[in-house]
């Protein structure tokens with residue numbers, strides 16, 4: 066079964082003066098353990114779509130199933146519970162909590178959204194720190210590490226709750242291109258090891274080649290789907 070099924074998904078933002086058609090009747094499926102990118106220029110609808118997939122906003126039309134749940138039907142409380150159980154998030158500006166250490170930043174979602182006992186917490190955090198190559202950096206504060214290291218910590222933080230799906234909105238926008246490749250490569254390695262589906266958005270046409278499934282967004286429409294080895298026009 067597909068991990069994600071979008072059927073006729075549209076999103077409009079209405080203000081008094083105008084209606085913005087941010088997404089127009091998207092149809093797509095994403096299989097478990099995929100490594101997927103949505104690519105498109107600024108304003109093409111990437112953030113809007115990731116917000117829908119992340120249960121942070123609702124479509125104005127269509128149905129969207131994530132991990133077997135029709136997410137448009139969830140209320141606010143159910144959405145929060147769903148996010149905590151099934152989803153991880155990685156952000157363009159890292160979203161580290163500056164007064165917490167690297168270790169504590171990774172621990173945070175375990176305390177907040179999943180009631181994990183202290184010993185199990187310590188084991189999981191140590192495993193994640195090692196997996197992202199930050200085993201000896203747990204005691205540092207965010208201002209003491211580089212942007213690339215922050216994004217490694219963010220990957221560990223997103224995965225420590227063992228979600229089915231990690232959503233990363235322009236995760237490499239604030240990184241130089243060499244670091245960007247390394248971060249995408251680490252996400253792919255973690256997908257290989259944990260079977261977690263990763264979806265990242267980008268406007269950077271260089272790093273999209275790393276995706277195994279690539280959707281091109283143009284003005285809120287899915288213009289094209291590329292699967293490694295072939296292209297189909299949507």
Ligand SMILES: Nc1ncnc2c1ncn2[C@@H]1O[C@H](COP(=O)(O)OP(=O)(O)O)[C@@H](O)[C@H]1O
Nearest residue numbers: 078085087105106107108109110111112113114
């Ligand atoms: N909260 C909002 N209210 C009104 N318009 C919005 C809002 N968020 C995004 N938009 C508009 O929706 C379109 C898609 O935006 P967005 O999803 O942020 O694209 P991207 O992430 O690809 O840059 C743009 O035209 C943008 O101006």
Ligand SMILES: [Mg+2]
Nearest residue numbers: 111112113234
């Ligand atoms: Mg955006």
